Amino acid sequence: MTAKDRASSRAAILLHPDDNVITLLVDADAEETASAGSEDQCVDVRLTEPIRFGHKIAIKPIAEGEEVIKYGMPIGTALAAIEPGAWVHVHNCRSVRYGFRQEKYGIRA
Numbered sequence: 001m002t003a004k005d006r007a008s009s010r011a012a013i014l015l016h017p018d019d020n021v022i023t024l025l026v027d028a029d030a031e032e033t034a035s036a037g038s039e040d041q042c043v044d045v046r047l048t049e050p051i052r053f054g055h056k057i058a059i060k061p062i063a064e065g066e067e068v069i070k071y072g073m074p075i076g077t078a079l080a081a082i083e084p085g086a087w088v089h090v091h092n093c094r095s096v097r098y099g100f101r102q103e104k105y106g107i108r109a
Helices: 003-007 096-104
Strands: 010-013 021-024 033-037 042-046 056-058 067-070 073-078 093-095
Touching: 021 033, 021 067, 073 096
Parallel strands: 010 033
Antiparallel strands: 010 021, 021 056, 033 042, 067 073, 073 093
16 A cells, blocks of 8 residues: 555454454545554455445455454354445345344244
């Protein structure tokens, strides 16, 4: 990443080295770069769409049916393929907790 790119990057947080998503700490527009990490690991990803503060961004390809990992643990399952830089939310990820509740109450969503 060049100094110019770094200056226009948006802050994000990587909560665990095994995560396949980062969380934005600011609003960001499509084509901006979100950067997260520590001295040991740095992640830079170009956003494919505008994404708001507090929302998740894929940092690597996530296949349909693959687990979405945050905090080093699965938090959901991809409903469709998710490309790096894409917004990860209820439109493309089924929450582990949501799925559990659905099964527990006999509802199939």
